[in-house]
Amino acid sequence: xxxxxxxxxxxxxxxxxxxxxxxxxxxxxxxxxxxxxxxxxxxxxxxxxxxxxxxxxxxxxxxxxxxxxxxxxxxxxxxxxxxxxxxxxxxxxxxxxxxxxxxxxxxxxxxxxxxxxxxxxxxxxxxxxxxxxxxxxxxxxxxxxxxxxxxxxxxxxxxxxxxxxxxxxxxxxxxxxxxxxxxxxxxxxxxxxxxxxxxxxxxxxxxxxxxxxxxxxxxxxxxxxxxxxxxxxxxxxxxxxxxxxxxxxxxxxxxxxxxxxxxxxxxxxxxxxxxxxxxxxxxxxxxxxxxxxxxxxxxxxxxxxxxxxxxxxxxxxxxxxxxxxxxxxxxxxxxxxxxxxxxxxxxxxxxxxxxxxxxxxxxxxxxxxxxxxxxxxxxxxxxxxxxxxxxxxxxxxxxxxxxxxxxxxxxxxxxxxxxxxxxxxxxxxxxxxxxxxxxxxxxxxxxxxxxxxxxxxxxxxxxxxxxxxxxxxxxxxxxxxxxxxxxxxxxxxxxxxxxxxxxxxxxxxxxxxxxxxxxxxxxxxxxxxxxxxxxxxxxxxxxxxxxxxxxxxxxxxxxxxxxxxxxxxxxxxxxxxxxxxxxxxxxxxxxxxxxxxxxxxxxxxxxxxxxxxxxxxxxxxxxxxxxxxxxxxxxxxxxxxxxxxxxxxxxxxxxxxxxxxxxx
Amino acid sequence: xxxxxxxxxxxxxxxxxxxxxxxxxxxxxxxxxxxxxxxxxxxxxxxxxxxxxxxxxxxxxxxxxxxxxxxxxxxxxxxxxxxxxxxxxxxxxxxxxxxxxxxxxxxxxxxxxxxxxxxxxxxxxxxxxxxxxxxxxxxxxxxxxxxxxxxxxxxxxxxxxxxxxxxxxxxxxxxxxxxxxxxxxxxxxxxxxxxxxxxxxxxxxxxxxxxxxxxxxxxxxxxxxxxxxxxxxxxxxxxxxxxxxxxxxxxxxxxxxxxxxxxxxxxxxxxxxxxxxxxxxxxxxxxxxxxxxxxxxxxxxxxxxxxxxxxxxxxxxxxxxxxxxxxx
Numbered sequence: 001x002x003x004x005x006x007x008x009x010x011x012x013x014x015x016x017x018x019x020x021x022x023x024x025x026x027x028x029x030x031x032x033x034x035x036x037x038x039x040x041x042x043x044x045x046x047x048x049x050x051x052x053x054x055x056x057x058x059x060x061x062x063x064x065x066x067x068x069x070x071x072x073x074x075x076x077x078x079x080x081x082x083x084x085x086x087x088x089x090x091x092x093x094x095x096x097x098x099x100x101x102x103x104x105x106x107x108x109x110x111x112x113x114x115x116x117x118x119x120x121x122x123x124x125x126x127x128x129x130x131x132x133x134x135x136x137x138x139x140x141x142x143x144x145x146x147x148x149x150x151x152x153x154x155x156x157x158x159x160x161x162x163x164x165x166x167x168x169x170x171x172x173x174x175x176x177x178x179x180x181x182x183x184x185x186x187x188x189x190x191x192x193x194x195x196x197x198x199x200x201x202x203x204x205x206x207x208x209x210x211x212x213x214x215x216x217x218x219x220x221x222x223x224x225x226x227x228x229x230x231x232x233x234x235x236x237x238x239x240x241x242x243x244x245x246x247x248x249x250x251x252x253x254x255x256x257x258x259x260x261x262x263x264x265x266x267x268x269x270x271x272x273x274x275x276x277x278x279x280x281x282x283x284x285x286x287x288x289x290x291x292x293x294x295x296x297x298x299x300x301x302x303x304x305x306x307x308x309x310x311x312x313x314x315x316x317x318x319x320x321x322x323x324x325x326x327x328x329x330x331x332x333x334x335x336x337x338x339x340x341x342x343x344x345x346x347x348x349x350x351x352x353x354x355x356x357x358x359x360x361x362x363x364x365x366x367x368x369x370x371x372x373x374x375x376x377x378x379x380x381x382x383x384x385x386x387x388x389x390x391x392x393x394x395x396x397x398x399x400x401x402x403x404x405x406x407x408x409x410x411x412x413x414x415x416x417x418x419x420x421x422x423x424x425x426x427x428x429x430x431x432x433x434x435x436x437x438x439x440x441x442x443x444x445x446x447x448x449x450x451x452x453x454x455x456x457x458x459x460x461x462x463x464x465x466x467x468x469x470x471x472x473x474x475x476x477x478x479x480x481x482x483x484x485x486x487x488x489x490x491x492x493x494x495x496x497x498x499x500x501x502x503x504x505x506x507x508x509x510x511x512x513x514x515x516x517x518x519x520x521x522x523x524x525x526x527x528x529x530x531x532x533x534x535x536x537x538x539x540x541x542x543x544x545x546x547x548x549x550x551x552x553x554x555x556x557x558x559x560x561x562x563x564x565x566x567x568x569x570x571x572x573x574x575x576x577x578x579x580x581x582x583x584x585x586x587x588x589x590x591x592x593x594x595x596x597x598x599x600x601x602x603x604x605x606x607x608x609x610x611x612x613x614x615x616x617x618x619x620x621x622x623x624x625x626x627x628x629x630x631x632x633x634x635x636x637x638x639x640x641x642x643x644x645x646x647x648x649x650x651x652x653x654x655x656x657x658x659x660x661x662x663x664x
Numbered sequence: 665x666x667x668x669x670x671x672x673x674x675x676x677x678x679x680x681x682x683x684x685x686x687x688x689x690x691x692x693x694x695x696x697x698x699x700x701x702x703x704x705x706x707x708x709x710x711x712x713x714x715x716x717x718x719x720x721x722x723x724x725x726x727x728x729x730x731x732x733x734x735x736x737x738x739x740x741x742x743x744x745x746x747x748x749x750x751x752x753x754x755x756x757x758x759x760x761x762x763x764x765x766x767x768x769x770x771x772x773x774x775x776x777x778x779x780x781x782x783x784x785x786x787x788x789x790x791x792x793x794x795x796x797x798x799x800x801x802x803x804x805x806x807x808x809x810x811x812x813x814x815x816x817x818x819x820x821x822x823x824x825x826x827x828x829x830x831x832x833x834x835x836x837x838x839x840x841x842x843x844x845x846x847x848x849x850x851x852x853x854x855x856x857x858x859x860x861x862x863x864x865x866x867x868x869x870x871x872x873x874x875x876x877x878x879x880x881x882x883x884x885x886x887x888x889x890x891x892x893x894x895x896x897x898x899x900x901x902x903x904x905x906x907x908x909x910x911x912x913x914x915x916x917x918x919x920x921x922x923x924x925x926x927x928x929x930x931x932x933x934x935x936x937x938x939x940x941x942x943x944x945x946x947x948x949x950x951x952x953x954x955x956x957x958x959x960x961x962x963x964x965x966x967x968x969x970x971x972x973x974x975x976x977x978x979x980x981x982x983x984x985x986x987x988x989x990x991x992x
Contacts, residue, residue: 020871033870337899460853507978509980510978510979510980566755586889586890587890587896588890589759589761589888589889589890589891590759590760591759591761592758592759592760593759595974596974596976597974597975597976599976605760618735620890635976639973639974641889641894641926642890642891642893643893643896643899653898
């Protein structure tokens with residue numbers, strides 16, 4: 001029989017305001033096994049913890065129940081307290097009477113009743129708890145960064161700077177990401193390439209960093225400190241180690257009509273290409289969808305002109321298996337598709353473009369060599385309308401867009417408007433907005449300069465419709481401050497499209513068993529206190545994969561993620577989680593159901609000899625769980641038809657005891 | 665088409681036994697009455713020639729017997745499998761429940777087995793002798809004689825036969841059949857269309873007859889656990905005395921959950937139930953739901969297939985998406 005102590009926390013008035021803590025402590029004293037109960041203002045304070053420690057020693061407690069906040073908040077605290085008093089930390093149970101009780105109820109009697117019930121359930125569980133001892137596992141001192149944009153680059157550089165090896169996996173042929181496509185950056189207006197490309201070169205030259213470009217992560221197994229990752233290096237049909245990046249092939253390739261995705265398909269490239277001049281690695285890649293040699297075996301020009309002999313039409317996808325201690329996700333964002341926004345005539349007119357396309361049009365390395373020309377007739381636009389919040393801040397029921405604010409659009413639109421007025425003072429610029437949101441360092445000053453110094457027409461109101469008419473675009477909009485309808489004959493319309501997580505994020509999250517929100521942004525372990533860690537141990541978040549961010553914020557978060565990784569890799573050993581599955585071999589049928597549902601590959605089978613009552617031996621197939629790989633998710637325990645599989649610390653028996661205590 | 669008779673099977677069994685291919689034969693033998701044919705293990709030519717039976721009452725599915733019998737057998741066991749039995753056979757192989765190497769499986773075609781209860785309904789009680797042939801000839805102790813067309817007294821599972829195709833065998837006797845578009849879910853659909861109260865009343869009526877004889881569990885090829893939860897003192901449900909006459913529902917519902925996704929719909933549970941409870945309807949409801957949530961899946965159609973309920977893939981839908989009908 002256990003000797004259980006119950007400790008009811010007031011949490012100031014957080015709990016005591018709606019729960020009669022004295023009554024809870026009294027009621028739980030009568031539960032089976034309970035030999036001591038107390039209440040205190042702040043159980044997590046030093047004095048509160050001392051109260052627990054003293055009670056454990058004085059009353060020879062074998063288990064404790066703390067009725068307090070969510071276990072996510074202080075379970076670790078109270079486990080340490082118990083351990084300090086000589087009690088096994090897994091003999092501690094938390095009854096969450098704050099988030100699940102006092103915060104959701106308003107009336108004292110109801111709150112008190114529920115708190116007692118939750119306490120009873122925890123007591124029922126502790127009665128069946130057994131001491132658990134976690135195992136230890138070594139740490140592979142190498143990090144993987146998935147995504148080679150500014151977030152991934154910064155994280156990799158910072159980790160490498162601390163002396164650890166880092167691999168970057170980038171699905172495009174070059175690192176650089178979205179930032180490489182930008183022209184200038186707000187609010188200082190320095191050129192994106194000028195500040196990004198030196199970092200890209202740093203990455204290439206850093207001995208600790210390997211770049212897997214044109215590659216994807218296809219499989220992740222293992223756990224924090226010991227991830228086994230499979231990386232698919234897609235065939236680029238060019239030997240990376242031989243290619244010098246001279247570009248001769250990209251000039252001679254006869255296939256000239258390949259849409260250039262780096263310039264958002266506003267111009268064309270060759271079937272063999274280097275995305276841009278400062279690409280890292282500076283290696284050519286063949287697009288197999290367009291290359292004549294790969295499609296029908298007729299051509300071979302690139303291999304003839306390649307002095308280095310780097311072209312290899314027979315190259316195959318290569319799979320690389322590597323071990324990592326930590327994984328950083330930096331998969332970034334994309335503008336949403338404008339297909340559903342017919343009202344803006346994006347698909348009808350070439351002169352309706354997104355802001356990212358505008359970046360390429362004003363970029364010296366872009367399709368117009370930096371001259372702002374209309375895509376349709378290459379004339380200089382005299383009147384430009386910018387539309388903000390296209391697909392951002394939509395109604396929840398509106399299936400076209402996103403509910404959230406994309407955060408960066410106000411600032412880049414102000415930048416585009418300002419730069420246009422600066423270079424082409426004869427151009428009239430209108431910006432339609434719902435609000436202008438500029439809460440960053442020097443952001444509001446920047447926006448006001450656009451309005452006050454550069455004379456950009458900011459109009460509060462949304463554009464209802466854009467209609468192409470001749471070579472003009474008729475923009476119908478409302479001016480909410482003047483309360484009137486406007487009709488503007490524009491030459492160019494620029495849509496500030498909402499941003500969304502990259503499509504590769506969702507399958508990656510599944511591979512990593514990292515959680516995501518409904519918008520497919522990765523979830524943090526704690527929104528305020530652990531913003532760069534995913535709830536999955538050993539997986540960290542960097543940049544816009546976690547939520548919309550501008551460059552300064554991304555770089556800051558990238559550094560923070562790196563510091564967390566460094567903290568992890570600096571350890572020699574990690575303490576595991578003892579709450580893992582185990583199979584009762586006497587009941588196991590060896591049916592393989594558990595292995596089929598295990599997301600971590602933690603279960604294998606072996607044939608074991610059993611001694612039978614009649615002195616014969618019997619070979620039977622049984623399941624064996626690798627406790628270092630098991631994450632304690634419990635899928636196997638429900639899949640097991642015979643009930644042989646159970647979870648330590650969360651045994652079916654314990655859960656049922658909790659349910660029984662609640663229903664009694 | 666070659667009609668498979670007892671003599672063909674006996675000849676086959678004896679020759680395989682005598683040439684050493686197999687060490688014993690799983691077959692049927694007559695019980696106390698002509699209609700309670702029971703499974704039996706034959707180890708000699710003499711036993712086979714004396715007791716082996718093959719007629720319209722050989723409904724028993726032998727797949728499950730292989731789990732225990734293959735462990736002890738010195739060599740291969742010969743087993744005769746009807747098309748529906750081969751699905752259970754495959755399902756057990758998928759679950760690694762016996763060693764395929766220790767079995768010699770002969771597929772035999774099947775035109776459906778007879779339901780003694782339907783015969784009783786026609787001939788009345790006191791059946792003394794039944795002769796199977798072109799017609800089923802029934803004599804009673806009262807001197808009545810009935811000639812019944814086998815087609816009129818088929819088991820429910822045979823009326824709704826899902827497949828005449830053998831999905832696993834070493835040797836096939838007769839011609840291979842096809843998978844059949846059956847109407848086996850019609851009755852489930854009828855229950856689904858009921859109001860919850862009507863449905864509750866239906867099952868209360870059916871399940872309150874249960875006497876917990878465990879025949880359904882003992883015959884079920886999906887119920888081969890080393891230790892059944894209902895026999896496990898730690899499970900909390902072992903030998904529990906029912907608090908009321910309807911508490912047995914929990915037994916059947918728990919059992920249906922345990923075999924969900926693994927039940928091949930062989931219909932043995934309903935065939936052996938002495939209280940004539942249509943237990944197969946519980947399992948068919950699960951099969952129908954799995955089909956509609958995750959796409960059609962026939963347990964046992966192939967060895968090693970990953971049933972939707974026990975298959976983790978990185979493309980798995982979230983539960984909410986499944987309920988919104990976005991599953992394939």
